[in-house]
Amino acid sequence: MNVLRRLAPILAPLLALLIAAVVGDALILTFGQSPAAVYRLLVDGTLGNAYGIGQVIYKATTLACTGMAVALGLRAGLFNIGAEGQLAMGGFAAAVVGLLLPVGTPALLAVPVCLAGAALGGAAVGAVPGVLKARFGAHEVIVTIMLNFIVLAFLNWIVATRLHVPEQLHTPDIHAGAIGRLAGAFPAFHGSAANWTVLVALAAAGFMAWDLFRTRQGYELRAVGLQPAAAESGGVHVGRVWLRTMTLAGAIAGLGGTNFVLGYKQYYEEGFAAGAGFIGIAVALVGRNHPVGVLLASLLFAVLSQGGLAVNAVVPKQMVDVLTAVVIIAVAVTVPEMQRLVRGAHGANR
């Protein structure tokens, strides 16, 4: 029983992955292919060569940021569905800052300024549901969903009318603040989009761990997530914690936007977020809202996402979208089931 209790937090995600694998088998069989061969192709195309690994690192960087943005919210009992909009705004802000800086600004100055711009842009979007929840009790799920549409429509408008390169849906190249590719130091990654923004994601995970488990604010955050009423009577200002959490979550998601804008393309492009905010929900759930778990889960979903491209010639890459969704639903189903099985188990987040 003790062993079971200790394993419970990872047992549910593992069971969910097993369910997804079975669904994947069925999908592959409908295309008349061999599941084993397709899975092998998927792994070979991602972890089997340096380019694939580079692409996985690149995709995991964004997913780790959006995953943390969702996980941080869940720790405080808030459902941050807005990572998509926060990510887009962060990327856009980084591009604007990079365009405003004069050409030739030293990277040592330009990169931190662009990163700060991204964090601020994301934080501003994250703060809105925080304020509306703290002040008016507006449910953050609906507000963040609606805000995604508003933010994306606003960014589309501003890029289409003010900032785009003719005939394109993206801004001009930034003047300063570009982050180098990993290939610069490790030539094996040549051609992949992997860049040093991965360090930003790792630093964000370190910060999240420190903030959650080593500071008073983090303690209050977790207390609000477990029992808002008890936290309130214990002297915690719940509304302030909500606002702070959503702002911080927005900032982390916003930093994720620099992976594309500063590290990969050096411009903001309409639709670059491409669902990373929603996959962040899967990352947070499978990672059990723990920074380390989120990093591992972001690798897993990055492998799936990149693997979809690797198998596309044989089976439609949309298979991995289905599998991602199945993993989320399966985790949502198995976690409460596991908790009922192992009553009082560690890891009750909601």
Place this chain on the structure above:
Amino acid sequence: MIVLAFLVQALRIAVPYLFAAAGGVLCERSGVIALTLEGWMLTGAFSATLGSYYSGSAWAGLVCGVAGGLLAASLHALATVRYRADQVVVGIAANLLAVGATRFFLRLAFDSSSNSPRVSGFDWFAAVSGGGTSDGASLLSSLANPLVLLGMLSLPFVSWLLNGTPFGLRVRAVGERPDAAVSVGIHVGRVRWLAVLGAGALASLGGSYLALEQHQFTDSMTAGRGFIALAAVIFGNWEPRRVAVACALFAIAETLQIQLQGLQLIPSQFVEMIPYLLTIIALAGVVGRSVSPAALGRQVD
């Protein structure tokens, strides 16, 4: 004539909203968050296309569309009602599932990543007049569609269901006071199952309308309409009559934007924001605060 053309266009835009919002009201009044309206619509659109393609009959397409919606909704009910999974998580994931699965099966069925071949729809009037010779004929032919009439009836139907039948009384009880409902012998799970299935069927009718009217399925063709319908449900304060007004309002705004496109008065992106902005304002309670069903999203043991 211009007024008539405007109204017809607004009505055609409103039909999918009315269906999905009717489903949303039914689902949410039973206490289950209706985040998957979009996914049910998309599933309905795709399965209606499949049905119409393989049978050559729009009616068969309609039946298949509803069957697809029921299938998607039963997965939702299984996860959230039977297994008490978090409704928000499942709601979001089910939308991703619908997008991914329809794309996957689009490749499987039609070997295309963008659209299906042309399928038959409800072209009653066009068949009679030989394909809309005058403006008036083409206007009327776009309304000669059983789904337009059904769409207009969908919210009154849900209103009657909720307020005029014993089943509706149970739905409201389960959505407001599930504990009290249990104590008078109502089977909460069963009522929620039926409400979710009803919502899936209604939303899929909206999706079927889209696909059959355009005579094909295109990738992600619902394009956020399910979320606009959800916005209408919240903005309409979960009351069918006000939700219908909200749907009409959103459809009129969209029609205005399309009609005035040439004038460049308001950027289309700002018109797109209207439903979402109004919903956030309504939720924040600045004017006439929206109050959700008391047990919305709450699980019952």
